[in-house]
Amino acid sequence: MRRIDRRRRERLRRRVANIGVSFALGALVATLLTDRLQRQVTSRSREPLSIAPTGENDSSSGAPRAPAIEAAAPSMAETIGALGSRDLLIPVEGVTAKQLTDTFNDSRAVGRRHDAIDIMAPRGTEVHAVEDGTIAKLFTSKAGGLTIYQFDPTQTFSYYYAHLDHYASGLAEHQPVKRGQLLGYVGSTGNASESAPHLHFAIARLGTDRAWWKGDPINPYPLLAK
Ligand SMILES: [Zn+2]
Secondary structure (H helix, E strand, C coil), X not given: CHHHHHHHHHHHHHHHHHHHHHHHHHHHHHHHHHHHHHHHHHHHHHCHHHHCCCCCCCCCCCCCCCCCCHHHHHHHHHHHHHHHCCCCCCCECCCCHHHCCCCCCCEEECCEECCCXXXXXXXXXXXXXXXXXXXXXXXXXXXXXXXXXXXCCCCCEEEEEEEEEEECCCCCCCCEECCCCEEEEEECCCCCCCCCCEEEEEEEECCCCCCCXXXXXXXXXXXXXX
16 A cells, blocks of 8 residues: 555655656746847837938828927927027029928828928939938938938927939938038939929937937928028
């Protein structure tokens, strides 16, 4: 009788040990999988191209921009005020303030605001830097076509020039530029109509991360049309 008991106990102990090992392995696999998944998610969210700007129809940014400037407290108004004192240049050669139209609040896609102005001009018209700064990014997107992101000297704002026909020769990222410097030429790349070449121009207040594809939209019209 005792012998049988001992055997039983021995079997039971082994079974328990086996279960313990299986459980530990399972937990290890689960931890590794979770860790890997988390890393994938993190790296994906760091990928700028997946939320990169697309230009025209989506108001120059695939990422949702802040819905309204008005919502962003008085500091934003002060920031815009500071920008107003900088005397921004109308970026398209030969276009006067009177010829500009305010299309900032137009809708360009379902539920999307334009968040930019369109400056109509013949293909090949020169596009100039609105002020001093740096070329932050030369980017080609489906909607915006050939585009330029320029940061201002304080890296507070980005200036976005889209639908370009081509860049000025030698234009490169990180290059410092001067107000009035030739950046490129008006075109209809991206989703602009072939028969209506224009410059899609947008201004954004950059976030603290200085990410070129993000920012709070600012209406360029009152800044250029004064
Ligand atoms: Zn536009």
